[in-house]
Amino acid sequence: MSCLKEQFDELRKIYPDEIKDAMVLPLLQMTLKAKGHLVESDALYIADYLELPAMQVKEAMTWYSMLYRTPVGKHVVKVCRSVACSLRGEQRIVAHISKKLGIKPGETTADNKFTLLEVECLASCGTAPMMQINDTYHEDLTEAKIDQILEALQ
Numbered sequence: 001m002s003c004l005k006e007q008f009d010e011l012r013k014i015y016p017d018e019i020k021d022a023m024v025l026p027l028l029q030m031t032l033k034a035k036g037h038l039v040e041s042d043a044l045y046i047a048d049y050l051e052l053p054a055m056q057v058k059e060a061m062t063w064y065s066m067l068y069r070t071p072v073g074k075h076v077v078k079v080c081r082s083v084a085c086s087l088r089g090e091q092r093i094v095a096h097i098s099k100k101l102g103i104k105p106g107e108t109t110a111d112n113k114f115t116l117l118e119v120e121c122l123a124s125c126g127t128a129p130m131m132q133i134n135d136t137y138h139e140d141l142t143e144a145k146i147d148q149i150l151e152a153l154q
């Protein structure tokens, strides 16, 4: 945590103490980037660092789907399962990716390359069905498009 502590201290210099609550998410993201996934002790550490109630940090940690709480692969494939994507074939999309990668939602391939997750609305409803892989959105998905995307990442 010492290297992370230095990063936390750097960020804290630009946040006034009155709005230190706003540092919860960036500190969780920094920790995630350093460690790959978050555990309860990370939330407790941040709560202690910011002198905030532990529950406040734990709530943030469990609310956001991008704050992984289990180990994930190099490429995290998040398929939106909310209404627009669901109506436009989300289950077909997930089934295709599952077959292609040989994993079910929530699982990671044996080579740690891909993790498949179903998540709530990613705010790209007009281009449903869609998925996010790491920081990139892939929209208006078809099976052929998915094949191209995944093959490019192999």
Ligand code: FES
Pocket (backbone or CB within 6 Å): 080, 081, 082, 083, 084, 085, 086, 121, 122, 123, 124, 125, 126, 128, 130
């Ligand atoms: S319903 Fe899929 S992005 Fe909103």
